[in-house]
Amino acid sequence: MxxxxxxxxxxxxxxxxxxxxxxxxxxxxxxxxxxxxxxxxxxxxxxxxxxxxxxxxxxxxxxxxxxxxxxxxxxDVYCSQEVAEATRVYLAHAFTSPEYMRILFK
Known part of the structure; x- marks a missing residue:
């Protein structure tokens, strides 16, 4: 090319x-x-x-x-960069939440 x-x-x-x-x-x-x-x-x-x-x-x-x-x-599943970034932020906050971790690992 x-x-x-x-x-x-x-x-x-x-x-x-x-x-x-x-x-x-x-x-x-x-x-x-x-x-x-x-x-x-x-x-x-x-x-x-x-x-x-x-x-x-x-x-x-x-x-x-x-x-x-x-x-x-x-x-393949597509998502925009904005959706990917929003997902990253959501997950970052979720995994730092003691309440979320308690529910997740019940």
Whole structure:
């Protein structure tokens, strides 16, 4: 991914890597059929470098990164940074509360 800006490279590589891992772990013929292409087209998307030096999958990973998106596993649960921080604060207060600890370890 040499043509991708350095600040995008790591996330872009992670995006492309996750896409490729899931394609490779799947039945590629079935994946190709589901998206309406033949298996050779899917193979070209994965392997053929374009003039940018990126495969189409790498380009998609970089594109998603550049617009502020990332690829995650469909089974992952997402929460915003605000919700994560609120949860952290809540748990920090809960675990320092003698009443909470008494209830928890009853």
């Amino acid at each position: 040499s043509k991708v800006l350095p600040e995008l490279s790591e996330i872009a590589r992670n995006n492309a890597s996750l896409i490729l891992r899931h394609i490779n772990a799947s039945n590629q013929s079935k994946v190709a059929e589901q998206v309406g292409v033949d298996a050779s087209t899917l193979s070209r998307l994965k392997n053929d470098k374009k003039t940018s030096g990126l495969t189409e999958i790498e380009f998609i990973g970089a594109l998603l990164t550049s617009v502020g998106l990332k690829v995650v596993d469909a089974n």
